[in-house]
Amino acid sequence: MKRFKNILMASALLCGAFFTACDDNDDKPVFPENQDQAYDMSGFAKGADVSWLTEMEKEGYKFYDAEGNGHECMSLLRDLGMNAIRLRVWVNPDQGWSEEEGFFNPGGWCDKDDVVTKAWRAHNLGYRIMIDFHYSDIWADPGRQEKPAAWADLSFDELKQAVADHTTEVLSAIKARGIDVEWVQVGNETRTGMLKPDGAASSGKTANFAQLVTAGYDAVKTIYPEAKVIVHIDQGNNPNRYIWLFDGLKADGGKWDVIGMSLYPEPDTEDWRQLNNDCIANMKSLIERYHTPVMMCELGIYWNYEEAEEFFTDFMTKAKEIDQCLGVFTWEPQSYGGWKGYHKGLFDDTGKPTNAFNAFKR
Structure with missing residues (x-):
């Protein structure tokens, strides 16, 4: 003890x-926050990716309620309607690219130890937890799916083993603290594949991509047999991207339990209502086509957009009506003041929650 x-x-x-x-x-x-209040942490997931939180706290960021009272961030998010936390994992973040290229990540943030710290905090507040493996030393997304520096010269068989070993190591460290994990992402926004060039699905290496996904899937099930494994890609409103990738995964024997999505409307150039409707329709179609649930893993819009609350409320309401939609996560809602150049959080520039959180209280 x-x-x-x-x-x-x-x-x-x-x-x-x-x-x-x-x-x-x-x-x-x-925790000092509302000890006598009962929280329903079950059912439809209303989640927040707060992977930046420990780094923000180290830089002195504080978080406040609408009246200006200071709170520990995860406790505050729980009061604001969240019941799930998502945390990203990087292999060796000290190997991140130069600051001039953006999002330089010194000091090991989002490595195994940092993730365990945040997962422990979330667990003790009753949150359900999603772990998001990027299988990179830094950001993985459709435009950048680089292998970790330590894996650069591995053969393909060795690369699959590295995926399995890394997944096992991180999840074992989390489980050793008595923390349950409900969902695990095997890759992040892998529309073009991952661990390029070996797993570049967009270059025809769909079978390799499927094997890498399966290596992660099998490792997850070894540690958390009941966890749902997510394959996650962006542009949830674009069905062609999903059909191409998941048809390929299915044909090549890839394994997944849940289809994950991202959606980030640009209200100056896009009609968010149409994007929401297209994404909801895509969810329904994917459930029918693949007989697996779906989940919105990243949802965001500019915090000061005048229709932000309406956007989130519209999407949450429609997603809840889909029987096999497991939940909606917003990405880094606690970010404010232009942190890391990101402006799609749910806090204003003074660190207070915006009305967009009302969508998560319903």
Whole structure:
């Protein structure tokens, strides 16, 4: 028990979280937020990716309710309607690219230890948890799916083993803390494949991509047999992207449990209502075509867009009506003040929640 207490105290000091002393009969920390309030953390997932949180806390960012009272961020998000947390994992973030290229990541943020720290905090607030493996030292998305530097010279068989080993190592560290994981993403926004060039589906290496996905899938099931494995791509409103990728995965024997999506309307140039409707229609079509559930893993729009609350409410309402839509996650809602150049959070520039959170309280 003393070991757990020391870890919690160290984490609190490092991250700026508002932990208090542990109960002598429990290894869980006590949070000051609304201890007598009951929270429903079941059912439709209303989630937040807060992977930047510990780095923001280290930089001195604070989080406030609408009245300006300070709160620990995950506790505040729970009060604002969230019941699930998503956390990304990078292999060796100290190998990130130069700051001039954007999103330089010094100091190991989003490595195994950082993810365990955040997962532990989320777990002790009753959150359900999603782990998002990028299988890269830094951001993985449709335009950049680079292998970790340490994996650069591996053969393809060795690369599959590295995927399995990395997945196993991180999930084992999380499980060792008694934390349950409900969903695991095997790759992030893998519309063009992952771990390029070996797994470049867009270059015809669809069979390789399927084998890499399956290596991650099998590793997940070894540690968390009940966890749902997600294959996640962007532009949820574009059915052709999904049909091409998932038809290929199916033909090549790739494994998945859930189809994950991203959607980020640009309201100056796009009609968000049409994008929402197209995405909802795509969800229904994919459920029927592949007989697997779907989930919105990343949803965002500019925090100061005058119709932001309407956008989120519209999407959440329609997604909940789909029997096999498991939930909706918004991406880094706690970001504010132009953190890392990102402006699609749900807090205003003073660190207070916007009305868009109302969509997650319903």
